[in-house]
Amino acid sequence: MKxxxxxTTIVLLLVAVFSLCGCASIQxxxxxxxxxxxxxxxxxxxxxxxxxxxxKTVAEVKSVIKNDIIAFRQYVNDWKSQxxxxxxxxxxxxxENGILVNDTEVGNKLTIAIEFSNWTMFGxxxxxxxxxxxxxxxAMTDVGPFLxxxxxxxxxxxxxxVFLYKYSLVRDEGFVKNLQGLTGEEGTSxxxxxxxxxxxxxxxxxxxxxxxxxxxxxxxxxLYSNADETEVTGGxxxxxxxxxxxxDGFKMEIYKLGPKTAGWYILALIISAVAVVIIxxxxxxxxxxxxxxxxxxxxxxxxxxx
Numbered sequence: 001m002k003x004x005x006x007x008t009t010i011v012l013l014l015v016a017v018f019s020l021c022g023c024a025s026i027q028x029x030x031x032x033x034x035x036x037x038x039x040x041x042x043x044x045x046x047x048x049x050x051x052x053x054x055x056k057t058v059a060e061v062k063s064v065i066k067n068d069i070i071a072f073r074q075y076v077n078d079w080k081s082q083x084x085x086x087x088x089x090x091x092x093x094x095x096e097n098g099i100l101v102n103d104t105e106v107g108n109k110l111t112i113a114i115e116f117s118n119w120t121m122f123g124x125x126x127x128x129x130x131x132x133x134x135x136x137x138x139a140m141t142d143v144g145p146f147l148x149x150x151x152x153x154x155x156x157x158x159x160x161x162v163f164l165y166k167y168s169l170v171r172d173e174g175f176v177k178n179l180q181g182l183t184g185e186e187g188t189s190x191x192x193x194x195x196x197x198x199x200x201x202x203x204x205x206x207x208x209x210x211x212x213x214x215x216x217x218x219x220x221x222x223l224y225s226n227a228d229e230t231e232v233t234g235g236x237x238x239x240x241x242x243x244x245x246x247x248d249g250f251k252m253e254i255y256k257l258g259p260k261t262a263g264w265y266i267l268a269l270i271i272s273a274v275a276v277v278i279i280x281x282x283x284x285x286x287x288x289x290x291x292x293x294x295x296x297x298x299x300x301x302x303x304x305x306x
Contacts, residue, residue: 028175030145031217034235038122038147041113048108058108066105069112073101076114079125079139088134099125123151143179145172145216145252158255166224166255173251174214174243214252215240225254 029041044065048058080099085092098121103112116122123129127138128151142148149155149170158166172178216225217238227239241252 025211025213027213027215029215029217030147031215031238032147032219034219036118038116038119039113040115041111044110046108046110062105062110065110069103069110072112073103076101076139079137082136091131095121095124119151122147128152143175145174145214146170146218146254164257164259167258169253169255171251171253174241176212176243212243213240214243216252216254218254222256223254224257226252 025045025047027043029039029043031039031041046058046061051058051061076099080092080095083092083095094117098117100115101112102115103110105111114125116125120129124131124136125139126142126148128142128148149172150168155168155170158169215238216227217236219236221232221235221237223237223239225237225239226241228242229240231238239254243250
């Protein structure tokens with residue numbers, strides 16, 4: 001099985017949902033807990049009235065999405081099978097429960113999630129981790145956000161005024177833009193697959209009508225971002241971006257803040273200098289107040305001269 005086929009499959013899954021533009025809301029969630037467990041989850045909530053308006057039924061749409069979910073789960077299992085237990089006994093056992101695909105359906109809301117038990121499983125799946133003396137096919141390209149860049153140390157620094165700077169700064173365009181750059185089996189592009197699955201709703205909706213948001217949760221209370229909403233609880237920072245109303249070129253970003261030594265040093269010098277001026281001025285005033293004026297009469301001066 002080729003890695004390109006896996007890439008095609010995940011694109012098919014997501015593009016099938018994108019064809020519902022305007023008749024569904026999609027939320028992508030990537031969460032990492034303190035134990036290093038990573039969960040990528042997509043939540044699709046169908047709008048029945050809009051689907052009917054496009055001349056389709058919710059049942060028809062669900063059927064297409066569910067078939068893609070089944071295909072995706074099968075491809076993940078096929079990918080794991082390249083690490084045969086007779087050749088890689090420990091790794092095969094780790095992968096058995098180390099990478100799992102789950103899906104649920106509640107009313108018109110469908111959820112698919114892939115869970116990685118640790119950073120190693122995540123790295124293997126996306127081809128970031130290298131195994132000594134072992135060549136393997138990665139499952140697919142990571143469409144983000146952030147983790148692959150962090151694992152590969154692809155982050156930087158940026159000034160933020162005179163006194164602060166951003167460090168461990170990572171930017172990401174969001175999974176829609178990241179998917180658009182992928183090419184699947186036999187050169188099949190995102191655009192080709194999108195047009196194919198757009199017919200699911202008789203071309204009634206367009207991708208610009210898509211209601212989409214992306215959530216990133218990370219176990220660090222000192223993490224900052226340009227998210228639309230942020231909540232810090234229990235050591236976890238949760239950030240949410242509404243990507244359906246962003247201008248072209250917008251990028252999500254996460255970062256930490258650090259003091260700029262030079263700026264604070266200059267400020268300290270200025271404060272010290274001002275303090276010295278104030279002390280000297282105050283000392284001068286006090287000295288003037290402490291001077292005693294003595295009046296001597298003319299008679300006393302003449303008396304002393306005699």
